[in-house]
Amino acid sequence: MAVSNRLKTQHLLWRAAFGPMAENLASLDAVTPKKMWEKLLATSAKAPNKIDIATNVLNGMSTQDVMMQPDKLTKEQKQAIQKQSREDLKSLNMRWLDEMINSEAQFREKMSLFWHGHFACRVVNIYYQQQLLDIVRNNAYGNFGTLLKAVSKSPAMLQFLNNQQNKKQHPNENFAREVMELFTLGRGNYTENDVKEAARAFTGWGYGPQGDFLSRPNQHDDGTKIFLGQTGNFDGDAILDILLQQKQVAIFITKKIYRYFVNDITDDGKVAWLAARFYKSGYEIKGLMEDIFTSDWFYDQKNIGIKIKSPVELLAGLRRFLPLELQNDAAQLLFQQALGQVLFYPPNVAGWPGGKSWIDSSTLMLRLRIPQIITANEAINIRPKSDDDVMMGRMAENKISDKLNKGYADRGGTAMVDWAMVATIFKDTSRENLLPKITDTILQSKGRIDIALLAKYLNNESRENYIKSVTINLMSTPEYQLC
Numbered sequence: 001m002a003v004s005n006r007l008k009t010q011h012l013l014w015r016a017a018f019g020p021m022a023e024n025l026a027s028l029d030a031v032t033p034k035k036m037w038e039k040l041l042a043t044s045a046k047a048p049n050k051i052d053i054a055t056n057v058l059n060g061m062s063t064q065d066v067m068m069q070p071d072k073l074t075k076e077q078k079q080a081i082q083k084q085s086r087e088d089l090k091s092l093n094m095r096w097l098d099e100m101i102n103s104e105a106q107f108r109e110k111m112s113l114f115w116h117g118h119f120a121c122r123v124v125n126i127y128y129q130q131q132l133l134d135i136v137r138n139n140a141y142g143n144f145g146t147l148l149k150a151v152s153k154s155p156a157m158l159q160f161l162n163n164q165q166n167k168k169q170h171p172n173e174n175f176a177r178e179v180m181e182l183f184t185l186g187r188g189n190y191t192e193n194d195v196k197e198a199a200r201a202f203t204g205w206g207y208g209p210q211g212d213f214l215s216r217p218n219q220h221d222d223g224t225k226i227f228l229g230q231t232g233n234f235d236g237d238a239i240l241d242i243l244l245q246q247k248q249v250a251i252f253i254t255k256k257i258y259r260y261f262v263n264d265i266t267d268d269g270k271v272a273w274l275a276a277r278f279y280k281s282g283y284e285i286k287g288l289m290e291d292i293f294t295s296d297w298f299y300d301q302k303n304i305g306i307k308i309k310s311p312v313e314l315l316a317g318l319r320r321f322l323p324l325e326l327q328n329d330a331a332q333l334l335f336q337q338a339l340g341q342v343l344f345y346p347p348n349v350a351g352w353p354g355g356k357s358w359i360d361s362s363t364l365m366l367r368l369r370i371p372q373i374i375t376a377n378e379a380i381n382i383r384p385k386s387d388d389d390v391m392m393g394r395m396a397e398n399k400i401s402d403k404l405n406k407g408y409a410d411r412g413g414t415a416m417v418d419w420a421m422v423a424t425i426f427k428d429t430s431r432e433n434l435l436p437k438i439t440d441t442i443l444q445s446k447g448r449i450d451i452a453l454l455a456k457y458l459n460n461e462s463r464e465n466y467i468k469s470v471t472i473n474l475m476s477t478p479e480y481q482l483c
Helices: 003-015 031-041 063-068 075-102 106-118 126-138 142-151 153-159 174-184 193-201 236-245 247-261 270-279 284-294 311-321 330-339 361-375 399-409 419-427 431-442 451-455 465-477
Strands: 205-206 214-216 226-229 230-232 322-326 416-417
Touching: 003 106, 003 284, 003 431, 031 106, 031 284, 075 106, 075 126, 075 311, 075 330, 106 126, 106 247, 106 284, 126 142, 126 153, 126 330, 142 153, 142 174, 142 236, 153 205, 174 193, 174 236, 174 247, 193 226, 193 236, 236 416, 247 270, 247 284, 270 284, 311 330, 322 361, 330 361, 361 416, 361 465, 419 465, 431 451, 431 465, 451 465
Parallel strands: none
Antiparallel strands: 205 214, 226 230, 322 416
């Protein structure tokens, strides 16, 4: 079956961005995937503004004082700093999610979300986390080597992977191991001796009290190392350079990108071709993504509507299609936590596994309810999974959902949706063609729902009510979980 131009363009928007925006949906029939890709590049060309959330956590003490003299802080002051960091991380989460939903720079933010999972980092320090996010967003589709080095020198990653404790004669191998296993080569492409030698090279790498990278000569092992077959007095930069010389790095990164943006099942031939070009370009991410998104095979039916949306993709995509004003942002944090993907709180250093791991019996039922919860102004009555870090220190609030319910009731609902704008998308569609047109716009999957069954739940009182009921019912199907 031939794939329509509209389906191809929507496919690109779901993979290279966070789905179509309501304002632009009506014109998608006339836009080719090539033109849409050019637009995605153009709108992401401008350097992003840093999302700056960190607040002064202690009255009378500057940020620098707090970070430079941690040993002089009282227990209460330390607790206050950690509490404020958690609150600020929630704000950072919401601000970045808002960028994913509303920013024109859709391609940049989608690539940033990918790297956010690749360079997974979980530290409750707002200063370090927002600095790492800034690094990722500025290098999201630039040069991988530049991104790798900047992330490797960030205080967030150095703290998370314990390299601040990596010192001469007492090497800590954690950072060196993860740089190879998770960031560059992949497991099985280095030896334990390579880990030990790389750890020696990274001795002395750390950060100062203001979050600046420090290479401390008195803590660095300046002896000869043998790493991946090369011998020399290597430091951390030399190790990263040697890693980037390995073609396996291009293969590892390309395969991971293929799985994330194209298909969970990799095509070894296409991955090899893409990786060779990626390596030859000197690791230019934009070129790799262009090779993918401008290829004919990317738009094959077998690659469309087969990937399970991550919780963040699901929430962002739903909000891009439904212009709405949320009256309580805490709902989005609760949804992230209950569905298993809270920004800045990956489950471990390997990040979120993705794929079928996004779905289990409880998360699928909640996913199917979210459109109704949001648009019908339902109260939220879900219990977050028990992970105190991910709950940002709020596990003591055993009745968190009850508190949210009361908050919504006090505000008179959850959200206000601009249904008139949604109706505008289909203003040129006849009544008899509305159902198939809306279905083709909302669902990417090959599987189609039972139209006769769906019709029983539709509101025929008016054209707008009909569009509203079709939209919500389609978004509440298993098929909508796929993109």
